[in-house]
Amino acid sequence: MSAIIEVEKLLKVFGTVRAVDGLSFHVEEGTITGLLGPNGAGKTTTIQMLLDLITPTSGRIRILGKEYRTAREDILSQLNFSSPYVSLPGNLTVYENLLTFGRLYGVQNLREEIERLADFFEIRTFLKKLTYHLSTGQLTRLNLTKALLNQPKLLLLDEPTASLDPDIADRTRVLLKRIQKERGVTILYTSHNMDEVEEICDNVIFIQHGRFKDEGTPAELVKKYCHEDLNDVFLHIARSNDEERHRNS
């Protein structure tokens, strides 16, 4: 396996705040990797830098072996993103939204691809609906459909199951595992639901205060920190660092 994302000494400073502070990590091709950390750890800033929406202060990001400086179009045509916090235009129908994004990515045989994904995500029945009439679960499935339109090699998912009920969240996880298995897509995943991360992720990267804290499979981390589950590991890492900071101050 080779690294699809390589992040080296990534730094992002906003005024006096170091949102990301010398972060380095790799994400291996074909895996589902969880990027975890408490609120304000720098996950969203990191993801936005990986998407070229925020310019790093310093450090290096290589995606598919390339850098944004020289290969922006090439990189972005091979990745996609989905988040419940980012909506598709509500005043377009589901189908119009998919056509628009398919065209932006230059998808070949777009209508056939939409039909295929509509079946996969079971959204066919509401393709003609205006997007702002969709339920949260339907919106999640639409966002994921949009995210797979360009057959990406890398998918960045920011809390994809946030605000979903347990049933829809479970269905979404099943779909994500199917996508990864059938299409070999690499997924970088953020979530605050540690049960979900334990269930779905092959590998986990913990960050806090913008810094790398630890990495491993969920089972390895549970064993390493002598806890029962990943939720306790999360609390351990988050709180130990707070205590350390408290002592230092």
Add this chain to the structure above:
Amino acid sequence: MKLHRINALLIRHLYLYQRSFPRIMDIIYWPVMELLVWGFLSVYIEKMNLGGFNVVTVLLGAVIFWDFLNQSQKSVSIAFLEEVWEKNLLNIFVTPLRLSEFFVSTLLIGLVRLILVGIILAVLSSLIYRFNLFALGFALIPFVLNLFLFGWALGLLANAVILRFGTSAQILAWGFIVLIQPFSAVFYPVSALPSFLQPISYLLPSTYVFEGMRSVIATGSVSAAHLWGAVVVNAVYLLFMLWFFFRMFAYVKREGKLLKLEG
């Protein structure tokens, strides 16, 4: 630049126009109402025989030209704000779309609006006031093109300021154009302005267009000075606004404000 990406954004806006009553109002209702008010006023003034010149032609020509500028500026700003209001900026800028392709798509949306408004106003003014917009001849084309490009440049400026200061500055999408109207000599010659404002007026490409239009009506020939004046000043504005927008976009990326702009 990839045509399929420009096409995608253009069609995305056309989908919206199909079912958006406020956007259709923007193309039909406001321009037509303005045409009616100024048209009847022109007819009234002409009947009083005060001016000794063709009031209907001068005023209606000015109203229609002004609306071209107005439509061009608004279409650029509204196309951008549409993505902000719909929280869609992030979605489109994580596609391979280039900023230049985004600009060209807004330019084309503006062109579509301008053609629609032009047809509606030309037909109505001909039916109601017997005013022939095309009587201006070929001069019409460079003058309208200059207004169109100046409107686009003003739209870019408004968008750049919205990027920098967030949606609290969105009033500029409607306000910029009003700010320049008194100094553009739309309905009166530059000489009607106080002498200290006249040099300011000549800093606007729109002034050369409206002065040029009046010159065509009065003499029947195109004033090369007005035409080239508009082209040169416009070129300076366009280059500056493009540079300014790119700078503001880089600033927003550096400060991580693209998502916050939507919130």
